[in-house]
Amino acid sequence: MKKKNIIVVGLQWGDEGKGKIVDLLAKDVDIIARYQGGNNAGHTVVAGDLSLVFRLIPSGILNEEKICLLGNGVVIDPVVLFEELDNLKKINIKIKDRFFVSNKCHIIMPYHKRLDIARERLRGAGMIGTTGRGIGPTYEDKVARLGIRAIDLLDRQLFYDKIVLSLKEKNYLFKNVLGENVFDPDELIEDYINYGKKLKEYLVDTSRFIAERLDSGSNLMLEGAQGTFLDVDHGTYPYVTSSNTLAGGAFAGAGLGPTRIDEVIGITKAYTTRVGEGYFPTELKGGTGSIIRDKGEEFGSVTGRPRRCGWFDANLIREAKYLNGVTGMIITKLDVLSGLPEISICTGYMFRGSKIHQLPASFSECCEVKPLYEEMPGWEGDISGIRSFKDLPVNSQKYILRLEELTGIPVNIVSLGKERNQTLILNDVFCKSPAVL
Ligand code: GDP
Ligand code: IMO
Ligand code: MG
Numbered sequence: 440m441k442k443k444n445i446i447v448v449g450l451q452w453g454d455e456g457k458g459k460i461v462d463l464l465a466k467d468v469d470i471i472a473r474y475q476g477g478n479n480a481g482h483t484v485v486a487g488d489l490s491l492v493f494r495l496i497p498s499g500i501l502n503e504e505k506i507c508l509l510g511n512g513v514v515i516d517p518v519v520l521f522e523e524l525d526n527l528k529k530i531n532i533k534i535k536d537r538f539f540v541s542n543k544c545h546i547i548m549p550y551h552k553r554l555d556i557a558r559e560r561l562r563g564a565g566m567i568g569t570t571g572r573g574i575g576p577t578y579e580d581k582v583a584r585l586g587i588r589a590i591d592l593l594d595r596q597l598f599y600d601k602i603v604l605s606l607k608e609k610n611y612l613f614k615n616v617l618g619e620n621v622f623d624p625d626e627l628i629e630d631y632i633n634y635g636k637k638l639k640e641y642l643v644d645t646s647r648f649i650a651e652r653l654d655s656g657s658n659l660m661l662e663g664a665q666g667t668f669l670d671v672d673h674g675t676y677p678y679v680t681s682s683n684t685l686a687g688g689a690f691a692g693a694g695l696g697p698t699r700i701d702e703v704i705g706i707t708k709a710y711t712t713r714v715g716e717g718y719f720p721t722e723l724k725g726g727t728g729s730i731i732r733d734k735g736e737e738f739g740s741v742t743g744r745p746r747r748c749g750w751f752d753a754n755l756i757r758e759a760k761y762l763n764g765v766t767g768m769i770i771t772k773l774d775v776l777s778g779l780p781e782i783s784i785c786t787g788y789m790f791r792g793s794k795i796h797q798l799p800a801s802f803s804e805c806c807e808v809k810p811l812y813e814e815m816p817g818w819e820g821d822i823s824g825i826r827s828f829k830d831l832p833v834n835s836q837k838y839i840l841r842l843e844e845l846t847g848i849p850v851n852i853v854s855l856g857k858e859r860n861q862t863l864i865l866n867d868v869f870c871k872s873p874a875v876l
Contacts, residue, residue, distance in 0.1 A: 786813050828853065
């Protein structure tokens with residue numbers, strides 16, 4: 440039987456539990472690749488006593504035999520990459536010959552980080568709430584054709600000329616608009632040439648690498664970062680990140696064609712969270728929102744910021760289904776909802792006297808929508824030790840089945856805790872076992 444190639448994508452505003460699930464699914468693939476974003480991501484993997492948060496390195500890296508790649512669509516802060524690699528080496532995770540970086544990846548430079556933070560300050564109350572990691576300015580430079588690619592770090596003169604060009608406008612901005620110190624190319628060059636020397640052994644043409652491996656029978660999992668509604672085109676613009684987070688972004692971001700992919704697996708929490716600014720129709724301010732935040736430990740894995748919490752929004756997930764071409768869904772953090780007397784699911788919105796099922800395109804109109812809920816009875820007790828769907832409290836089973844019905848997406852996996860074994864497989868993603876729902 441042909442081995443499946445899959446894309447794993449977040450269906451909400453990020454932090455859906457992609458790290459846990461990618462680590463879990465990695466045992467059934469040969470290659471795991473990131474295709475967009477950078478170290479704005481924080482993907483948590485818990486394996487026994489280990490709890491690691493991956494910013495750049497694919498979450499499959501703990502699965503010893505697997506190849507992990509950073510595709511060309513990823514933006515790389517070398518400071519963070521080498522920190523992450525060093526931490527893995529300290530715990531004896533083998534990196535050599537199993538971790539590669541696209542030579543076309545764009546590099547996050549110190550001026551990108553300063554620009555990100557200064558711009559947020561300039562926006563004041565209208566800030567995006569970025570992670571401050573320089574992600575947006577690096578993608579801007581890429582599109583403006585001013586970016587530094589990984590391969591450029593290997594050529595001193597070319598690299599130097601590129602920084603000089605990039606800083607012409609930026610230093611003007613820093614000095615005259617943003618009130619920041621300017622950058623001197625001569626002070627940047629040595630550190631980054633040294634990063635280039637260290638990076639060299641990992642650099643390959645990852646798209647060709649993937650093509651050759653797939654042709655010889657290997658299979659691939661593409662690991663999305665952020666989530667559907669942080670997508671720069673289809674998300675809640677302007678409160679989005681600066682890349683295409685959708686499954687479609689994987690093709691350009693890893694350099695392969697859509698015909699290679701068999702399944703798109705969407706991950707959603709059993710409720711909703713969001714970090715940073717932007718509208719969030721089902722947000723619960725205080726009360727139940729705080730209960731969910733405390734129980735679900737909903738604090739950003741990159742910035743430590745409290746995540747905003749709210750009810751599951753079936754409208755968003757239905758939209759995420761067609762935006763990504765989702766074929767199967769994984770629901771995480773069901774355990775967090777235990778003990779709530781009633782659980783609400785958003786099934787539509789009231790907007791200017793009519794019921795609608797999709798957020799309006801205009802930002803100001805979005806602020807007017809009021810969520811419409813259907814209530815379901817909750818369940819009691821700790822469910823994190825349960826290992827079979829039929830042993831779950833009946834009301835939690837009904838909740839999962841209702842989410843499946845409202846979204847029209849079959850559920851593959853339900854997650855009940857951080858650990859690998861706190862996972863119920865209902866329909867194996869790789870079709871190795873029969874459905875049990
Ligand atoms: P990602 O960015 O999508 O990889 O998600 P994060 O790692 O930023 O955030 C998800 C958090 O939830 C992490 O702390 C995970 O360890 C944790 N987590 C994942 N699945 C479950 C689950 O089913 N139940 C609970 N209680 N925690 C989970
Ligand atoms: P993972 O992969 C949640 C949010 C930021 C901000 C917006 C833009 O762990 O799910 P950026 O720094 O990207 O320009 O910030 O996007 N954001 C995330 N929110 N999870 C993430 O990643 C995020 N990456 C960016 O909070 O609102
Ligand atoms: Mg995260």
